[in-house]
Amino acid sequence: MRSWRSKAKPPADKLLVREKDDAIESELFFRRVLITLFAVFLALLSVSGRLVYLQVLNHDRFTTLSESNRVRLQPLPPTRGFIYDRKGVKLADNLASYHLEVTPEQSKDLDATLTALRERIELSDADIERFRKLVRRNPPYTGTPLRFQLTDEEIARLAIDLYRLPGVEVKADLTRHYPLKSLGVHVLGYVGRIDEAELRKLDPGQYSGSTHIGKTGVERSYEDVLRGRTGYQQVETNAEGRPLRVLSSTAPVPGKHIHLTIDLRLQAVAEKVLEGHNGAIVALDPRNGEVLALASQPIYDPNLFVNGIDFASYRQLNTSKDRPLLNRALRGIYPPGSTIKPLMALAGLEYGVVNRYSGVFCAGVYRLPGVSRKFHDWKRGGHGSVSMDRAIAQSCDVYFYDLAINLGIDRIHEFLDKFSMGRPTGIDLPGEKGALLPSKAWKRKVHKQDWFGGDTLSAGIGQGYFLATPLQLAHAVAVISQRGDNYQPRVLHATEDPSTRVKTLVEPRQLPPVTVKNPRFWDAIITGMIHVVEGGTAHKIGIGAKYRIAGKTGTAQVFTLGQSERYDAKRLAKHLLDHALFIAFAPVDDPRIAVAVIAEHGGGGSATAAPLARKVMDAYLLDQYDETISAGLEPAQDVRPDGSE
Numbered sequence: 105m106r107s108w109r110s111k112a113k114p115p116a117d118k119l120l121v122r123e124k125d126d127a128i129e130s131e132l133f134f135r136r137v138l139i140t141l142f143a144v145f146l147a148l149l150s151v152s153g154r155l156v157y158l159q160v161l162n163h164d165r166f167t168t169l170s171e172s173n174r175v176r177l178q179p180l181p182p183t184r185g186f187i188y189d190r191k192g193v194k195l196a197d198n199l200a201s202y203h204l205e206v207t208p209e210q211s212k213d214l215d216a217t218l219t220a221l222r223e224r225i226e227l228s229d230a231d232i233e234r235f236r237k238l239v240r241r242n243p244p245y246t247g248t249p250l251r252f253q254l255t256d257e258e259i260a261r262l263a264i265d266l267y268r269l270p271g272v273e274v275k276a277d278l279t280r281h282y283p284l285k286s287l288g289v290h291v292l293g294y295v296g297r298i299d300e301a302e303l304r305k306l307d308p309g310q311y312s313g314s315t316h317i318g319k320t321g322v323e324r325s326y327e328d329v330l331r332g333r334t335g336y337q338q339v340e341t342n343a344e345g346r347p348l349r350v351l352s353s354t355a356p357v358p359g360k361h362i363h364l365t366i367d368l369r370l371q372a373v374a375e376k377v378l379e380g381h382n383g384a385i386v387a388l389d390p391r392n393g394e395v396l397a398l399a400s401q402p403i404y405d406p407n408l409f410v411n412g413i414d415f416a417s418y419r420q421l422n423t424s425k426d427r428p429l430l431n432r433a434l435r436g437i438y439p440p441g442s443t444i445k446p447l448m449a450l451a452g453l454e455y456g457v458v459n460r461y462s463g464v465f466c467a468g469v470y471r472l473p474g475v476s477r478k479f480h481d482w483k484r485g486g487h488g489s490v491s492m493d494r495a496i497a498q499s500c501d502v503y504f505y506d507l508a509i510n511l512g513i514d515r516i517h518e519f520l521d522k523f524s525m526g527r528p529t530g531i532d533l534p535g536e537k538g539a540l541l542p543s544k545a546w547k548r549k550v551h552k553q554d555w556f557g558g559d560t561l562s563a564g565i566g567q568g569y570f571l572a573t574p575l576q577l578a579h580a581v582a583v584i585s586q587r588g589d590n591y592q593p594r595v596l597h598a599t600e601d602p603s604t605r606v607k608t609l610v611e612p613r614q615l616p617p618v619t620v621k622n623p624r625f626w627d628a629i630i631t632g633m634i635h636v637v638e639g640g641t642a643h644k645i646g647i648g649a650k651y652r653i654a655g656k657t658g659t660a661q662v663f664t665l666g667q668s669e670r671y672d673a674k675r676l677a678k679h680l681l682d683h684a685l686f687i688a689f690a691p692v693d694d695p696r697i698a699v700a701v702i703a704e705h706g707g708g709g710s711a712t713a714a715p716l717a718r719k720v721m722d723a724y725l726l727d728q729y730d731e732t733i734s735a736g737l738e739p740a741q742d743v744r745p746d747g748s749e
Contacts, residue, residue, distance in 0.1 A: 175351060178339050179313030182332030183278060183602075185359035187292060187322060189368040190597050192739030195292055196323070198278035202254045204262070205247040208239050210271030217269055224265065225258045227251060230415070237300065249315055252411040253279060280316065280410045284736075286403040288371050290431040291364065291395075291533070291595060293321020294406035310334055319409065321431075322362065322595060324534050329599060332359035361600040363607065365394035369734045373723045374399035376733050377716045381703040383683075384432035384574040387720055390582035390689060390698040392612035393591030395531070396724065398575075400436070402428040434536045437571040438702055441658035441709070442499045443687045444520075444566035446584060446629045448507055449492050451519040453625040457510045460492045460628040466502035472509070472557045479505055479561050482659070496632030497640030499657060501565050508564025513555060516563060517543040522618045523580040525572060530615075531593040539576060542569035567661060577687050578700035583618055584633075585654070585689035585698055587626040590615040630654050634692060641710045642686065645718040651725055655688030655717070657709035660702075681705040686713035690721050697724050 187196035204225070211217045218235075221227060231251055238248045254262075254274065262274055280295045296319045298311065311317070312334055318324035335356030340349050374385040378401040387397040404421055413421075421429055430436065452458040468486035470479040481487070481501040487494070495503035508516065521527070526541025540546075542563055544555040562568025575593060583590050592613040600607045620626065633654035637646040641657045660683040684706030689698040699717045706712035722728045 176339050178337050180335035180337060180353070180356045181277075181313040182334060182356035183358040184280065184295075184316075184332065185330040185361045185600075185602065187330075188361065188363045188740065189288075189366045189371075190364060191367065191369075192363075193368045193737050194283060194740040195288060195364070195368070196280065196282055199281040200276065201252065201279040202259055202274055202276055203249050204251040204254060205273045205275050206235070206250050207244075207247045207271040207273070209244040212270060214239075217272060220265075220269060221250070221272065224261050225251065225254070228414075230412070234297075234412070241300070241303065247273065247275075282406045284368075285405045285407065287375065288366060288368065289321075289403050289406050290400040290433065291321055291366055291371075291398050292406060293323040293534075294319055294409045295323050296409045297412055316410070320535070321533060322364065325532050326362055326596065330359040330362060333357035358602050361602055362596065363598040363600060364595050365389075365396065365597045366398070366595060367396050367724070368737050369729050370397045370720065370724050371399060372733045372737065373397070373729065374720055375401065375403065376730075377719045378703070381706055381712075382426055382432070383701070383703040383706070384436055385716065385720060386433050386574045386578035386700045387724070388578050388582045388593060388698045390585045390591070390695050393582070393593045394597065394612075395593055395595045396697065397720065398433045398595070400430070400432040402426050404428045431533075431535065432702070433574045434531070434533060435573070436702070437537055437539045437573055438683055438685070438704075439568075439570055439660040440566035440572040440577060441660040441683070441685055442501075442566060443577055443656050443658035443685050443700075443709075444570070444572075445496055445499065445504055446633055446656055447520055447523060447525075447580060448504055448511075448516070448564055449496060449632065450584075450620065450625060450629050451511055451516060452492075452507045453622075453628060454519060454620050455511060455515055458492060458507060463489050463491050464495070464500075464503045464506050465489050466500050468502070470502045470505040470561070472561070475557065477558065479558070492628060493632045493635060496629070496656070497635035499636075499641050504564045505561045508560050509557065511564075513542070513544060513560045513563060516560070517541055522616075523583055524576055525580065529575055529579045529593050531575060532596055536575065537573055539573050540569060540571040566658065574700045574702050577685070577702075578698055581656075581687040581689055581700065582695075582698035584626070584629060585695035587623065587630075588618040588620065590617050630692065633688075637688070642714040644710070645714045649718070651690050651721075652692040653688050653690045653718075653721065654692050655686060655714065657714055658685030658687070659683070659707075659709050660685060681707050684709045684712035686710075686717045688714075688717050688721070690725060697721055 184198055186194060186198075188194055204221070206214075206217065208214055218227070218232060227250070235248060235250045242248050259274055262272075266272060266274070282289075282292065282294070295316045297315055298306070298317050302317060303311075306317075310331070310333070314331075314334070318327040318330065323330065333356060335354045337353035338351040340351055370387060374387065374397040378385055378399055381401060383401055385397060385399045386395070388394065389396055408417055449458075453460070466481055466486040466488060468481045468484055470481070471477075472479075479501075482499065486502060487498055487500045490498065490500045490503050492503075494500070520541055525539075527538040528536045542559070547553055547555050547559070547569070559568055563570050566572075579593055592615050594610065594613065596610050598607045598609045633656055634652065636642050636657065637649075637653045637655050642655055645655075646653060682705070684701075684703040686701045686709045687699065689695045699720055701713040701717045701720075703712045703716065
């Protein structure tokens with residue numbers, strides 16, 4: 105008997121559910137496939153868009169960026185031009201030296217690198233601080249100087265371990281050098297490291313790769329001439345930034361050499377005779393405005409500043425009561441004292457207030473109407489009856505008190521302004537001060553006060569508010585010597601192309617002349633100045649002179665005396681003594697040198713300042729140079745002296 109086992113069929117409702125589940129799953133699967141395909145499509149679209157952006161729209165930009173990963177532009181700093189005097193004596197050059205440079209990008213740990221370097225060479229906190237400032241300012245892939253002027257021992261010590269110090273290099277460069285040290289420093293100035301304030305103002309293209317800039321003197325005023333033009337080279341590098349080869353280069357253009365108007369032998373004499381005095385001597389060629397000597401004492405060594413002066417040395421210079429950093433010739437302001445009297449006399453003639461024969465009786469005091477105060481002459485008992493000539497020769501204060509009152513401060517200011525009193529002469533050196541030529545308007549503005557008759561009297565003898573620089577006084581006496589012809593003082597004689605050795609001379613710049621109604625007015629003033637040296641207040645310096653000198657002594661008060669007080673140098677401390685001044689030109693018939701001298705607290709101009717001027721003029725006009733002073737001041741081997749005077 106055959107048995108059958110039949111399968112039981114599921115209920116109809118369960119079959120319906122299963123069919124529905126299969127349909128849902130199929131639909132879900134289909135949706136997932138669509139979503140995936142859409143996502144893939146979007147991804148492909150995004151990648152394609154990105155590729156279009158990179159390869160088409162920004163192809164040039166990203167090609168450049170890619171190239172910069174292996175090709176870098178390196179600056180090539182130019183060689184700074186030399187500085188010579190008018191005879192070819194070298195005043196500033198460049199010496200080969202080595203400095204330590206660190207590239208932050210190549211250093212795995214900058215702090216660790218600096219620590220390791222301090223274990224091998226001397227690095228001050230100031231060096232580290234300056235380096236970190238430069239690092240923050242420079243791109244990380246550029247080398248940043250850490251130490252300058254490495255010694256041979258330091259170089260050898262570093263050479264052993266350089267392979268352990270990635271990003272550290274010892275590089276050769278040229279360092280500014282002043283072979284004559286302090287001689288002429290206030291003319292030359294010095295270069296120093298570029299600071300942050302300067303960097304913000306400089307053209308990054310021109311100063312890329314440069315670390316130094318002219319700070320003072322000629323180095324600063326002719327920075328654009330001396331610096332030259334930066335070159336560049338394209339260098340292929342490896343992944344670590346190491347140079348592999350030079351692809352292309354543009355050579356730097358070296359700076360031009362500069363020849364100054366300064367006669368260095370005369371400069372040495374001026375600085376030598378000033379030793380022991382804080383003061384200044386300025387010597388000009390009155391025929392063209394060329395500065396023959398510009399001395400300021402005390403002096404200092406500019407080499408200290410080239411690669412960063414240490415704090416102790418700078419503090420000593422900066423806080424010294426003698427102020428050696430001050431260029432007294434340009435920035436020292438002093439009452440001109442009696443040196444102003446020839447200009448006052450010329451103003452009196454020009455405005456018709458006096459003539460050369462007008463007489464004044466000097467009893468030793470002068471009184472203003474209605475004023476109880478007495479204005480004393482420097483000579484007790486007075487000079488008696490004096491004319492203009494004798495008033496200049498003997499420096500009679502009473503004569504010039506009376507002249508000043510009759511002129512009035514307005515006309516005094518108007519006339520003396522023509523000689524650049526109270527304003528810069530425009531010399532091609534930085535930092536010149538204008539000093540002060542007082543006026544009614546000035547006093548009202550600054551002091552909120554009216555102008556008084558006593559102010560006019562003080563101005564008439566170069567005291568009171570009146571202030572001048574030694575350069576202004578030298579310029580004024582130069583104009584007198586040329587009877588009104590007026591030249592702007594300058595120190596640049598010529599520039600020289602270092603490649604061709606071709607010199608370009610600088611032409612004198614003539615300023616508006618000082619004109620007077622009658623040319624004989626000049627004769628009257630110059631005659632009075634001749635008599636200052638020949639029988640007047642400076643008669644001692646005229647003894648034995650082989651040429652005629654026209655000059656004027658001056659004494660500038662440091663403090664004001666009371667009505668009943670008299671000046672007694674023997675009872676005063678050094679810092680209370682009067683300043684000694686003297687202005688002069690020579691030879692009278694053919695002036696070739698104009699001189700202004702100030703010796704701070706030197707007492708009388710006739711006793712102190714005038715003999716210094718005589719030594720300077722003798723040296724220049726008679727070629728009387730002490731061998732001990734002029735030794736080592738021969739023209740450089742690579743320069744042909746022009747011999748121009």
